[in-house]
Amino acid sequence: MLEIRNLSKSFGETRALKDISVNFAPGTVHCILGENGSGKSTLVKILSGIVRPNTGSLTLDGRALPTGRPRALLDIGLATVFQEVLIAPNRPVIDNILLGLEKPFAAPMPRARRLEIAGEALAKIGAGKLPLDIEAGRLPLAHQQLVVIARALARDPGILVLDEATAALDHDDRDAVFECMEAMAAAGRYVLFISHRMEEVMRLSDRVSVLRNGEHVASFARGEFSPADLLEKMAAPGHARNGGAA
Numbered sequence: 001m002l003e004i005r006n007l008s009k010s011f012g013e014t015r016a017l018k019d020i021s022v023n024f025a026p027g028t029v030h031c032i033l034g035e036n037g038s039g040k041s042t043l044v045k046i047l048s049g050i051v052r053p054n055t056g057s058l059t060l061d062g063r064a065l066p067t068g069r070p071r072a073l074l075d076i077g078l079a080t081v082f083q084e085v086l087i088a089p090n091r092p093v094i095d096n097i098l099l100g101l102e103k104p105f106a107a108p109m110p111r112a113r114r115l116e117i118a119g120e121a122l123a124k125i126g127a128g129k130l131p132l133d134i135e136a137g138r139l140p141l142a143h144q145q146l147v148v149i150a151r152a153l154a155r156d157p158g159i160l161v162l163d164e165a166t167a168a169l170d171h172d173d174r175d176a177v178f179e180c181m182e183a184m185a186a187a188g189r190y191v192l193f194i195s196h197r198m199e200e201v202m203r204l205s206d207r208v209s210v211l212r213n214g215e216h217v218a219s220f221a222r223g224e225f226s227p228a229d230l231l232e233k234m235a236a237p238g239h240a241r242n243g244g245a246a
């Protein structure tokens, strides 16, 4: 079990997260849903180690995880894909996929092995035909994001976190990524998916947690919630949106 306990984070006067506690189970796609500004990205940044919480802890099977240390979290198998397409535009696609996997000062990986890892990672998201040797910056933005997702998959992560990472993709590519997420969960991995798109959340969630204004307001298991339930939880009290009023 991946557990976050009593996480709080403020930026100056803004309380981005207020005492958040959520459990994530292996073998599930767990969606985090919330309006803009509800704290989703802050939570992801804490999970990936690029933001340190003011208070609270992360544990995996009871062991404390290193907060605020992105490299250490990567090394224990937590890979994050952010909404922004984080690519090295002048480097070939294959280098972008293997970025960080090849240790500095270690013997270079043989080309055949590099091709195998990159090819397998792309194939998992139906992108096996992407050219590996052209500069990544020459690909359309949507394909660049596939390269970034493949970079996360190449690490064979035990915990995959996708922060609105499919927003730039076209319909077919998005479907392929969703199928990959479902396959990873079926293989016992943790898959955390951050979104504000209801149809994606309804399709993918084995479990969904709703954030509102920095607070964790509800969690539901598959079959326990409707879009109206989620909209009601997302909306500020007294401002339930269309379909959200109870």
Ligand SMILES: Nc1ncnc2c1ncn2[C@@H]1O[C@H](COP(=O)(O)OP(=O)(O)OP(=O)(O)O)[C@@H](O)[C@H]1O
Pocket: 011, 012, 014, 015, 016, 034, 035, 036, 037, 038, 039, 040, 041, 042, 043
């Ligand atoms: N580095 C920062 N400095 C100051 N305020 C911040 C910072 N990062 C986030 N915030 C604020 O914290 C709150 C939560 O932001 P966060 O980006 O986590 O929300 P979100 O749910 O991911 O929204 P979005 O969907 O727009 O990305 C917002 O009020 C935001 O303005």
